[in-house]
Amino acid sequence: MTESAVHPALWPAPHATGAVDATVTVPGSKSVTNRALVLAALAAEPGWLRRPLRSRDTLLMAEALRSMGVGIEETVSSSSSVAGGPVGSGEAWRIIPNGLRGPATVDVGNAGTVMRFLPPVAALADGPIRFDGDPRSYERPLGAVITALRALGARIDDDGRGALPLTVFGGGALDGGRVEIDASSSSQFVSALLLSAPRFNQGVEVRHVGSTLPSLPHIRMTVDMLRAIGAQVDTPESGGEANVWRVTPGALLGRDLVVEPDLSNAQPFLAAALVTGGRVTVPDWPERTTQPGDALREIFTAMGGTYELTERGLTFTGTGSVHGIDWDLSEVGELTPGIAAVAALADSPSTLRGVAHLRLHETDRLAALTKEINGLGGDVTETADGLHIRPRPLHGGTFHTYDDHRMATAGSIIGLAVKGVEIENVETTAKTLPDFPAMWSDMLAGN
Numbered sequence: 001m002t003e004s005a006v007h008p009a010l011w012p013a014p015h016a017t018g019a020v021d022a023t024v025t026v027p028g029s030k031s032v033t034n035r036a037l038v039l040a041a042l043a044a045e046p047g048w049l050r051r052p053l054r055s056r057d058t059l060l061m062a063e064a065l066r067s068m069g070v071g072i073e074e075t076v077s078s079s080s081s082v083a084g085g086p087v088g089s090g091e092a093w094r095i096i097p098n099g100l101r102g103p104a105t106v107d108v109g110n111a112g113t114v115m116r117f118l119p120p121v122a123a124l125a126d127g128p129i130r131f132d133g134d135p136r137s138y139e140r141p142l143g144a145v146i147t148a149l150r151a152l153g154a155r156i157d158d159d160g161r162g163a164l165p166l167t168v169f170g171g172g173a174l175d176g177g178r179v180e181i182d183a184s185s186s187s188q189f190v191s192a193l194l195l196s197a198p199r200f201n202q203g204v205e206v207r208h209v210g211s212t213l214p215s216l217p218h219i220r221m222t223v224d225m226l227r228a229i230g231a232q233v234d235t236p237e238s239g240g241e242a243n244v245w246r247v248t249p250g251a252l253l254g255r256d257l258v259v260e261p262d263l264s265n266a267q268p269f270l271a272a273a274l275v276t277g278g279r280v281t282v283p284d285w286p287e288r289t290t291q292p293g294d295a296l297r298e299i300f301t302a303m304g305g306t307y308e309l310t311e312r313g314l315t316f317t318g319t320g321s322v323h324g325i326d327w328d329l330s331e332v333g334e335l336t337p338g339i340a341a342v343a344a345l346a347d348s349p350s351t352l353r354g355v356a357h358l359r360l361h362e363t364d365r366l367a368a369l370t371k372e373i374n375g376l377g378g379d380v381t382e383t384a385d386g387l388h389i390r391p392r393p394l395h396g397g398t399f400h401t402y403d404d405h406r407m408a409t410a411g412s413i414i415g416l417a418v419k420g421v422e423i424e425n426v427e428t429t430a431k432t433l434p435d436f437p438a439m440w441s442d443m444l445a446g447n
């Protein structure tokens with residue numbers, strides 16, 4: 001949780017003078033876009049990705065795959081309808097798989113999906129692939145993936161810390177087989193091994209052996225997307241053993257996929273409806289999804305709002321009061337900063353549990369939320385696996401973000417209700433939502 005060495009300009013978080021009433025079109029899901037890119041790169045034929053998220057994390061993924069030889073053409077599509085529903089004109093990426101090869105250098109930035117999903121892909125490449133990234137990427141856990149890949153036949157050089165930087169010496173193929181992994185610090189370890197596994201000679205059997213496993217919906221997303229592109233996957237839910245996933249080797253199809261809006265990035269806008277007693281509609285909210293953000297319907301309802309899911313999308317309405325909650329967020333950890341921000345404005349205390357692994361996210365999110373909300377006059381304490389939040393009258397001040405997009409959006413939610421909040425480095429939202437400041441102002445202007 002180190003503060004930025006340089007202090008970029010402060011962004012005065014807009015204060016809401018009344019109830020918001022807006023429709024907010026949210027760009028595509030980071031998690032879906034980056035999985036789709038990996039799967040399309042491993043496929044046996046070209047594929048399309050429509051309405052992909054264009055943000056730092058997804059551009060880093062695309063660039064990394066390109067550097068390994070994959071063709072990714074960015075086009076503006078004028079197609080009026082594709083499988084999955086009408087799309088109108090918009091951005092589309094054509095992905096043309098090719099023989100994966102090194103040498104290449106991959107910049108992972110601070111993207112968990114890039115640093116975890118790509119080393120297995122690199123193991124399939126012909127030649128060395130070096131991985132490097134932001135200083136924080138050196139601290140985020142990766143050791144379990146490195147160890148698992150070595151057990152599956154990969155050659156990897158790292159500096160012995162089980163983290164970046166490292167080089168994967170791809171041999172053009174990987175044996176695969178059975179492997180045990182402790183994924184209690186990130187579900188992305190399991191997703192990483194499963195995503196590339198159809199291309200391993202023996203596929204994979206991954207057994208999670210840790211005490212807890214966070215973000216299960218993200219593992220379900222991996223499995224669903226693998227199946228949709230032609231892979232055979234056995235899971236605990238499909239009658240297999242608990243904590244064991246199996247992927248059979250086989251060719252992947254070229255797909256035409258429309259990316260759903262990022263429901264976790266919809267969070268600050270729904271929160272705005274909740275804390276201002278207003279109304280926000282997010283078009284194209286999927287009826288069925290593995291995205292954890294879908295849980296906001298239930299969580300923000302428990303915090304005092306109501307919602308309607310219609311063909312226009314999800315309309316979330318605040319009632320004017322905001323309540324505290326006692327909630328296990330282990331499945332939906334990435335929603336914690338936004339929930340904590342709303343909880344700090346509630347009429348009763350909250351306990352957020354099950355998210356110890358957030359200490360290893362973009363920053364130590366439990367420490368950062370505690371420090372920044374308390375810096376505005378709040379009363380937050382860290383627990384072993386979460387936060388206790390006792391709402392207090394808050395005052396203005398600087399909200400530091402520690403290069404964490406979700407800290408920036410969390411501070412903005414508080415700024416709606418508290419005058420004089422200034423967000424340090426709001427540009428960090430570019431990780432997954434580059435237009436956030438403009439979208440936020442437009443929402444307040446009722447557009």
Ligand SMILES: O=C(O)C1=C[C@@H](OP(=O)(O)O)[C@@H](O)[C@H](O)C1
Nearest residue numbers: 031186187188214215218333334
């Ligand atoms: O697989 C994914 O796309 C993600 C999984 C989760 O990671 P953790 O399991 O490390 O929390 C989530 O927090 C992250 O934002 C995205």
Ligand SMILES: C=C(OP(=O)(O)O)C(=O)O
Nearest residue numbers: 110111112113334361362
């Ligand atoms: C934890 C997150 O990202 P990453 O994919 O970098 O792990 C997040 O977006 O909240």
